[in-house]
Amino acid sequence: MSVSLRQVETALVLSVGGEVDLVTAPELNDAVTAALAEAPAVLIVDLTAVTFFPRPAWRSYATCRIRPAPRPRSGSRRPRLPRSRWPSPAPTG
DSSP states (O other), rough: EEEEEEETEEEEEEEEEEEOOTTTTTHHHHHHHHHHTTTEEEEEEEEEEEEOOHHHHHHHHTTHHHOOOOOOSSSSSOOOGGGSSSOOOOOOO
């Protein structure tokens, strides 16, 4: 399996090629985790060059722990309207 990472505007593209099996699936998970650690605006995992990806390996990849980077908190919060102040839906009929 081959893995490469490149920047395209604000996105990171993780290109994967070759065979992804139960042996190499953890390597793919590590590559996804490492790419997410860079906190890109968008992460694209390009699997177009993958020649073999059996169901057990896919399950392992699909269940990898992907946690987005925390968003910075601003000092001011957007005010919330009390529930009773929301507009009522327009009547139908």
